[in-house]
Amino acid sequence: MRNEGIVELYAPRRTLIGRDGITKIPHFLQRLSSKCVLVVTDKGLIKVGTAGKVTAVLDNANIQYVVYDGVEPNPTTRIVYDALHFYQEHQCDAIIAIGGGSPIDVAKAVSILSANGGKIQDYNGYNKSKKRGTPIIAVNTTAGTGSECTRAYVVTDEETKTKMLMVDTNCLAHLALNDPMLMVGMPPSLTAATGIDALTHAIEAYICNTHTPYTDALSLEAVRLVSGSLRDAVRDGSNMDARTNMCWAEYMAGLAFSNAGLGLVHGIAHQLGGFYNIPHGLANAILLPRVLEYNRPYCMGRLATVAQAMGEKCDNLSVDQASKKAIEAVRRLCDDVKIPKLCDTKFRMEDIDVLAEHALEDTATQTNIVRPTLDDVKTILAKTYYEGIVLKTVQK
Numbered sequence: 001m002r003n004e005g006i007v008e009l010y011a012p013r014r015t016l017i018g019r020d021g022i023t024k025i026p027h028f029l030q031r032l033s034s035k036c037v038l039v040v041t042d043k044g045l046i047k048v049g050t051a052g053k054v055t056a057v058l059d060n061a062n063i064q065y066v067v068y069d070g071v072e073p074n075p076t077t078r079i080v081y082d083a084l085h086f087y088q089e090h091q092c093d094a095i096i097a098i099g100g101g102s103p104i105d106v107a108k109a110v111s112i113l114s115a116n117g118g119k120i121q122d123y124n125g126y127n128k129s130k131k132r133g134t135p136i137i138a139v140n141t142t143a144g145t146g147s148e149c150t151r152a153y154v155v156t157d158e159e160t161k162t163k164m165l166m167v168d169t170n171c172l173a174h175l176a177l178n179d180p181m182l183m184v185g186m187p188p189s190l191t192a193a194t195g196i197d198a199l200t201h202a203i204e205a206y207i208c209n210t211h212t213p214y215t216d217a218l219s220l221e222a223v224r225l226v227s228g229s230l231r232d233a234v235r236d237g238s239n240m241d242a243r244t245n246m247c248w249a250e251y252m253a254g255l256a257f258s259n260a261g262l263g264l265v266h267g268i269a270h271q272l273g274g275f276y277n278i279p280h281g282l283a284n285a286i287l288l289p290r291v292l293e294y295n296r297p298y299c300m301g302r303l304a305t306v307a308q309a310m311g312e313k314c315d316n317l318s319v320d321q322a323s324k325k326a327i328e329a330v331r332r333l334c335d336d337v338k339i340p341k342l343c344d345t346k347f348r349m350e351d352i353d354v355l356a357e358h359a360l361e362d363t364a365t366q367t368n369i370v371r372p373t374l375d376d377v378k379t380i381l382a383k384t385y386y387e388g389i390v391l392k393t394v395q396k
């Protein structure tokens with residue numbers, strides 16, 4: 001099934017992809033006539049010097065800025081208000097987000113709140129803000145989240161421990177920037193998890209019930225690029241060809257899911273993030289093969305095409321056989337880049353009921369190719385958990 005209605009397409013206002021792209025940031029800030037920029041990032045990116053590469057560009061161009069580095073994975077309402085307070089205190093008029101999904105999500109929240117006022121809960125849902133947000137330059141440092149090119153952001157409500165998904169055209173970045181030089185120092189485990197997150201975006205957008213010809217093209221090329229380059233990027237982080245391919249893959253996959261939708265992998269992964277603070281990319285990577293097995297009967301033809309995009313030889317196979325090849329290829333890729341198992345995380349089987357209930361309500365689940373039941377989600381979680389335990393027992 002595809003989206004047959006009138007389709008509105010979304011993209012950042014401008015995009016830069018390529019080596020040393022960050023050197024172009026002053027040009028964009030000057031065009032905005034910015035007086036003071038809020039840089040939103042996290043302490044890890046300060047420590048490894050990634051944020052410093054961007055602020056050095058600002059220093060060289062005599063651009064005034066202040067740095068908020070309090071962002072943590074799965075950002076909460078408290079972090080959003082801390083960053084907003086910093087923005088207001090220093091009378092900023094533009095935002096540079098440096099990071100993966102979390103700093104960019106916080107930047108989007110500050111962008112909307114600084115322009116519209118109110119509480120972040122007021123914007124939970126679709127297009128709840130009235131005014132265009134404060135301009136964001138979204139500098140991506142991981143090749144996975146796609147957050148720099150989407151109109152979505154996620155904030156965890158600390159009181160309810162649930163993730164709020166805001167989908168808002170007013171938070172689209174003024175400039176989305178993917179510079180592979182910023183990704184050179186990313187550790188292999190993060191490269192792997194965020195890379196599989198990009199693959200998940202591409203596959204979920206391709207098999208969801210609201211895909212379009214536009215998102216199909218983006219998805220399949222992203223699948224091809226991840227399959228061909230992620231292993232190399234994990235093995236040798238300084239491989240610029242692999243890093244650049246992953247920049248393209250993650251951006252195209254981001255555009256695909258931003259304009260189509262996601263599915264049950266993200267619907268469950270959002271709960272694992274909210275409950276246990278499991279990093280988003282890792283949660284998706286752990287769940288992807290098992291959810292694809294669940295979805296396969298409803299999208300065999302599409303998964304057969306995914307198998308071909310992943311380089312599988314399917315010429316003499318039935319659609320049924322080829323669709324299984326796609327899942328085998330995903331499992332192989334996850335194993336090759338050393339994705340851990342669910343039993344290696346803080347997940348606890350006793351939480352399975354509440355996790356499944358929340359997953360069913362998650363916005364991402366609404367566009368899954370088939371509507372799952374509570375038992376379906378519980379079975380997926382249980383199988384994912386126990387298959388890891390069995391594997392470890394066998395390996396001992």
Ligand SMILES: [Fe+2]
Pocket residue numbers: 145197201266280284
């Ligand atoms: Fe994702």
